[in-house]
Amino acid sequence: xxxxxxxxxxxxxxxxxxxxxxxxxxxxxxxxxxxxxxxxxxxxxxxxxxxxxxxxxxxxxxxxxxxxxxxxxxxxxxxxxxxxxxxxxxxxxxxxxxxxxxxxxxxxxxxxxxxxxxxxxxxxxxxxxxxxxxxxxxxxxxxxxxxxxxxxxxxxxxxxxxxxxxxxxxxxxxxxxxxxxxxxxxxxxxxxxxxxxxxxxxxxxxxxxxxxxxxxxxxxxxxxxxxxxxxxxxxxxxxxxxxxxxxxxxxxxxxxxxxxxxxxxxxxxxxxxxxxxxxxxxxxxxxxxxxxxxxxxxxxxxxxxxxxxxxxxxxxxxxxxxxxxxxxxxxxxxxxxxxxxxxxxxxxxxxxxxxxxxxxxxxxxxxxxxxxxxxxxxxxxxxxxxxxxxxxxxxxxxxxxxxxxxxxxxxxxxxxxxxxxxxxxxxxxxxxxxxxxxxxxxxxxxxxxxxxxxxxxxxxxxxxxxxxxxxxxxxxxxxxxxxxxxxxxxxxxxx
Numbered sequence: 409x410x411x412x413x414x415x416x417x418x419x420x421x422x423x424x425x426x427x428x429x430x431x432x433x434x435x436x437x438x439x440x441x442x443x444x445x446x447x448x449x450x451x452x453x454x455x456x457x458x459x460x461x462x463x464x465x466x467x468x469x470x471x472x473x474x475x476x477x478x479x480x481x482x483x484x485x486x487x488x489x490x491x492x493x494x495x496x497x498x499x500x501x502x503x504x505x506x507x508x509x510x511x512x513x514x515x516x517x518x519x520x521x522x523x524x525x526x527x528x529x530x531x532x533x534x535x536x537x538x539x540x541x542x543x544x545x546x547x548x549x550x551x552x553x554x555x556x557x558x559x560x561x562x563x564x565x566x567x568x569x570x571x572x573x574x575x576x577x578x579x580x581x582x583x584x585x586x587x588x589x590x591x592x593x594x595x596x597x598x599x600x601x602x603x604x605x606x607x608x609x610x611x612x613x614x615x616x617x618x619x620x621x622x623x624x625x626x627x628x629x630x631x632x633x634x635x636x637x638x639x640x641x642x643x644x645x646x647x648x649x650x651x652x653x654x655x656x657x658x659x660x661x662x663x664x665x666x667x668x669x670x671x672x673x674x675x676x677x678x679x680x681x682x683x684x685x686x687x688x689x690x691x692x693x694x695x696x697x698x699x700x701x702x703x704x705x706x707x708x709x710x711x712x713x714x715x716x717x718x719x720x721x722x723x724x725x726x727x728x729x730x731x732x733x734x735x736x737x738x739x740x741x742x743x744x745x746x747x748x749x750x751x752x753x754x755x756x757x758x759x760x761x762x763x764x765x766x767x768x769x770x771x772x773x774x775x776x777x778x779x780x781x782x783x784x785x786x787x788x789x790x791x792x793x794x795x796x797x798x799x800x801x802x803x804x805x806x807x808x809x810x811x812x813x814x815x816x817x818x819x820x821x822x823x824x825x826x827x828x829x830x831x832x833x834x835x836x837x838x839x840x841x842x843x844x845x846x847x848x849x850x851x852x853x854x855x856x857x858x859x860x861x862x863x864x865x866x867x868x869x870x871x872x873x874x875x876x877x878x879x880x881x882x883x884x885x886x887x888x889x890x891x892x893x894x895x896x897x898x899x900x901x902x903x
Contacts, residue, residue: 423560424726425719428712431784433791436694443802444691453809454864455688456802462690463700468878469592471687476677477595480668481588487669488587494580501576505569505891511562514554514731521547546745549736549752556731561723564716570887571713577885578706585702589873591667593866594660599682600862601657606681607854608650615643615847622840635840642844646851683861685812686805686868691875694795700876701794705884707787714780721773727761794874801871808864815860819853826850 440446445455464471469481485491526542557563619639625631665675698704735753739745762769826846832838 423563423719424722425560425564426715428715430708431711431787433698433788436795438694441691441694441799441802443799443806445802445806448806453813454685454805457688457690463692463696463880464690464872464875464878466878468872469588471689471872472592473687474595477592480591480595480664483668483670484587484591485584488667489669490587491580491584494576494583498573498576498580501569501573502890505566505573506893508562508566508569509891511555511565512557514552517551518736519549519551521545523547544740545738546740546742547736547738548745549734549738551732551734553730553732555728558729559723559726561720561726564719564723567887568713568716568720570890571709571716573890574709574884574887575706575713577890578702578709581702581879581883582706585873585877585879587667588877589869591664592869594664594667595677596865596869597862598657598660598664598677599680600858600865601653601660602679602681603683603858603861604855605650605653605657605679607851607858608646608653611847611851611854612643612646612650615639615646618843618847619643621834630836631840638840638844642847683858683865685809685861686865689805689868689871689875691798691802691871697794697798697875698791699881700879701790702876702879702884704787704790704794705881707783707790709884710783711780711787714776714783718773718776718780721769721776724762724769724772727759730758730760732756732758797874798871801867801874804867805864805871808860808867812857812860812864815853815857819850819857822846822850822853 467478467481469477522544524542524544619636622631622635622639626633626636661675661677662672664677665672668675692700733753733755735751737746737750738752739747739750744750826843826849829838829843829846833840833843
């Protein structure tokens with residue numbers, strides 16, 4: 409038996425299965441992103457932060473310097489139910505590591521029992537009558553069973569659980585970033601709706617003055633009644649458009665309530681018609697992107713997890729050795745239960761090997777390899793998508809800044825056009841239809857400016873999200889860290 413244990417100890421260091429190597433994805437050779445404003449000559453408007461290798465850290469939303477947004481993001485980090493769900497998924501994944509590690513240890517069971525029985529008096533072919541026998545048995549057996557990890561199957565299962573826990577941690581951070589970005593987008597959408605509301609409210613006030621003027625001119629016989637009807641129609645259309653804006657604002661407000669974990673009925677955002685250009689955003693270098701995206705980290709850790717599963721598949725081809733022992737005390741009376749002669753024991757190893765199962769293990773191994781190759785393609789696709797998104801939103805923010813300047817110039821010209829047409833109408837040079845044309849042109853340009861500013865702010869948030877927010881791979885817990893015994897309180901997330 410001692411020799412068997414020694415043999416087991418020597419073989420316990422063997423681990424079958426492929427060694428994991430992280431996939432290599434060659435980063436772009438360029439020192440800047442293709443769509444970065446620094447790569448364009450005579451670029452006006454928004455610029456990226458300098459120096460170019462700077463990166464966002466921590467609470468990325470603070471770059472917008474909006475106290476109300478900061479407060480809302482803090483509420484989201486505490487009360488968002490989706491984040492809590494992903495956190496509990498992470499805690500579940502950590503518990504699975506402990507379950508896998510439990511296989512390293514022997515299983516010890518005890519089953520004390522007491523029985524009293526009487527045998528039949530007619531068990532033997534005898535003419536002599538007997539009353540049978542009555543006996544008692546008091547037993548305290550202890551069984552010990554251990555399956556040593558000779559081929560690394562359990563070690564691979566533990567690694568699989570550890571890597572799966574890292575995947576869950578990265579998924580948690582990705583979900584947190586998604587929720588934070590959604591809140592910021594909805595916030596700027598609401599601010600944009602407030603700005604549009606102010607534009608339309610000012611338009612309604614101006615249209616009311618125009619209606620009053622045309623009514624006065626009609627009453628004095630200077631103008632026709634058709635001008636009054638045209639002014640009234642324009643006013644009513646502007647009023648309807650101003651009313652319609654309330655739908656989008658209410659829906660964005662309700663969506664924000666859900667994000668911060670509040671009932672929509674009890675949540676409101678004060679009106680503040682504020683639109684501004686996004687601040688310079690430090691985008692870093694293209695080569696840093698893969699270390700900043702939690703979804704890329706999750707995809708890479710998934711590969712490590714599947715590689716460990718392949719190791720488990722290889723381990724199934726090798727025999728299992730079980731070392732077992734049992735012993736205890738057994739007696740017919742309680743008084744002699746623990747006497748030395750009442751002891752009993754047994755010990756011995758057993759080897760189990762599957763001779764034939766219809767090539768099941770081979771098919772499972774092929775399945776695991778195919779899953780790994782599929783996840784490898786998914787990882788590379790995630791990397792390509794990451795660069796695409798950064799380039800998309802860099803281009804959007806940069807081009808929006810130029811378009812906004814052009815629309816602002818157009819709005820200024822439209823205002824001059826309206827002022828001139830108003831004077832010409834009042835002096836009787838031009839008909840009122842020309843004033844309406846100028847008013848519609850001005851309103852369209854003002855709405856375009858506001859809409860573009862909304863889109864630019866939303867694109868800026870999406871750019872930060874595409875860059876990974878304030879996260880980087882150094883924040884991903886290591887296999888040793890996810891294996892530690894910790895509680896939810898250690899992560900400072902209220903339950």
